[in-house]
Amino acid sequence: MSSSAAPVQPVKPAESRFALWADRNFRRLVGGGFVSMLGDQITLLALPWLVLRITGDALALGTVFAALGLPRALLILFGGVAVDRYLPKTVLLWTKYLSAAMLGVFSILIFTSTVKLWMIHVLVLGMGLCSAFSLPAGSSLLPRILPRESLMAANGALMSLRQVTLLLGPLAGSALILVFAGDKHAGDLSNAGLGVVFALDCLSFLLSAWTLHGVQVAQDGAHPPPPAKALWEGLAAVWQDRPLRTLYLYFGLVTFFVGGPIQVALPTLVYGWPQSDVASLGLLMSGYGAGALCGSLLSTWRPNWRLRTLGLSLLCADAVIAMLFMAFSLVRQTGAGIPLLLLVGLLGGFVQVAVFSWIQRRVPLAMLGRAMGFFTFILVGVAPLSAVLFGLALRMLSPQLLFLLSGLALLVLSLTAMLATPIRRIED
Secondary structure (H helix, E strand, C coil): CCCCCCCCCCCHHHHHHHHHCCCCHHHHHHHHHHHHHHHHHHHHHHHHHHHHHHCCCHHHHHHHHHHHHHHHHHHHHHHHHHHCCHHHHHHHHHHHHHHHEEEEEEHHHHHHCCHHHHHHHHHHHHHCCCCCHHHHHHHHHHHHHHHHHHHHHHHHHHHHHHHHHHHHHHHHHHHHHHHCCCCCCHHCCCCHHHHHHHHHHHHHHHHHHHHHHHCCCCCCCCCCHHHHHHHHHHHHHHHHCCHHHHHHHHHHHHHHHHHHHHHHHHHHHHHCCCCCCHHHHHHHHHHHHHHHHHHHHHHCCCCCCCEHHHHHHHHHHHHHHHHHHHHHCCCCCCHHHHHHHHHHHHHHHHHHHHHHHHHHCCCCHHHHHHHHHHHHHHHHHHHHHHHHHHHHHHHCCCHHHHHHHHHHHHHHHHHHHHHHHHHHHCCC
16 A cells, blocks of 8 residues: 555446446345344444443443443454455354344343343443454455445445434334333333343344345455464555554544543433433434434535545544534533534534545555454544543543533644644545
């Protein structure tokens, strides 16, 4: 990988989108991925609510998200090596089957009212372990079934569907919990609704694995080097590419200042509102999902909308998101928070499609699993640290103050990157 990578010839968006949906492989991948992502979003709504119901402790919630992120951080690099050594499809199938088994057992524990906090930690550790391999596998699969000129439209379609799940998942999850609980007050939630949520996520993994079996994946034909050498080659290639290296590090810092507030501070904030219930959290998360959906669709329909360059567009979007975070510190009710999170999702969804496609096009296919593994390693390595530190901070500071401080830090970060790094010069 060099910083002077040849530009990709543009493809008309309408033609590219039409060709995508005519591809049977792509339709199968999208169908299974949508089901799996919807199940994940329902679970991510239920998980923090379950922890708060059992403990009422924001620090416990932080440790749960840390347990989810720790095995990712420790093993994601080896996951990338495994993806380059074996077919991404094979790796992804195994992770889906293992995840389904764990979620099935966990749903039984919830139905029988025997779930404890340590059991939640065991579940999320296992899910984190699976995601250490599934994340680089999923990121590397798309370039193996489609030509590279179609990646922009394909990523836009997949990320748009992901945002649909961000919109529908929290609404469906909160509805299931409330309906099966039989009482809409959060303090009276029974285990039935939560058990249904985790059981449905189990089924979503099984269904997505069935569709993935039908996807035909191209093989490189190159014999991969031994794991240790492969890991070192991938690290050296990423480090020598200064724009790519700087972008990776920047995303790690952004994840720290965004992940903690969203994972820990937001549920804690909503949990403390008068007359709030799980539906309030679901509506806020769905507001973010609706914005992210619109941003992904807009990025696909108007791929050339830029503030001069892709990098400058990214940094300006993050600066605006930072100011929206600071404004969120003043929110005291669901209706006021939804528009702010909708705008956060809109900006994030718009730039995410383009940045992800830029990375996939820049990295050679034979090294894509490791490159995506390094990228994910930075993100998931920061996420558990952020969750724990924000959980600790919530014992001393209010969620509102943490949103204000996080937004201020993100604003300083984006402005510094704009002035002192090559990110602003990154072109499509």
